[in-house]
Amino acid sequence: MQITFTSIISSAEDGTNYGGVYLNIIKVKRKVVADLLDPDNALTRVIMQINGEGATHRALHPDGNGNYFILISKEIQKEHRVDDGEEIEITLRPDDSKYGMPLPEEVSELWAMDEEARRVFHLLTLGRQRSMLYLMGKPKGAATRVKKTVQIHEYLKSTNGVLDSKELNAYIKADNANWK
Structure with missing residues (x-):
């Protein structure tokens, strides 16, 4: 199932409680995406196309007013040649x-060789897994x-996930100094 609608790229300060946190958003009315929503999950993952192009993994975030934003x-705006x-x-x-x-691909190859790296990665929450990926x-x-x-997985192994x-940033910075 997929849905298509039009929206305007707007500032997060216009109509959400997230002004100052996020910059640009696409507002999405609840009724438009009702059939896509997972009732057990406040944050719904979607694949988005802009003007019929590309495929970007995104999330529908609740706006605090009963609707959503992306x-x-x-x-992404530059890639799709769209403006505020x-x-x-x-x-x-x-x-x-x-x-x-x-x-x-590099992650799946590492996991094929290092089961411990795979194990500690999966101790992270889904959101942190996405951030690390x-x-x-x-x-x-x-x-x-x-x-x-390798750096991220070695860090996770050293902290048991x-x-x-x-x-992590300090670990990577120190390790980068060793690679020079």
Whole structure:
């Protein structure tokens, strides 16, 4: 099932309680997405197309007023050549992927070789798993993605799957100094 509707890229300060936290959003009326919603989950994962192009994994966030919004980054706006205030066509379909985003190839390869890395990763909450997958998949170069994947998993193994973001950043920074 998928739905298509039009909306305007607007500031999070216009009509949500998240002004100052998020920058740009796409407002979504509850009645428009009612058939896509999972009644057991306040945060529903979807795959979004903008103006019939691309496929981006996103979340429907409750706006505090009975409706929803989707975060839209400047990066996504640039990729789809859309601007603030512009009316766009949105197509949404349920995201039934395991992690709510693509699994980077480097991660699946590491897990095939290192069961402990896989185990500690899955001790994280689903949201933190997505955050870590995003960090591991973001670098453009394959070698950098491999390095980041190994660093994150080595950190998680050293903490038995307990994630402290500041500690992880310090771990990566110290490890990067060793790679030079």
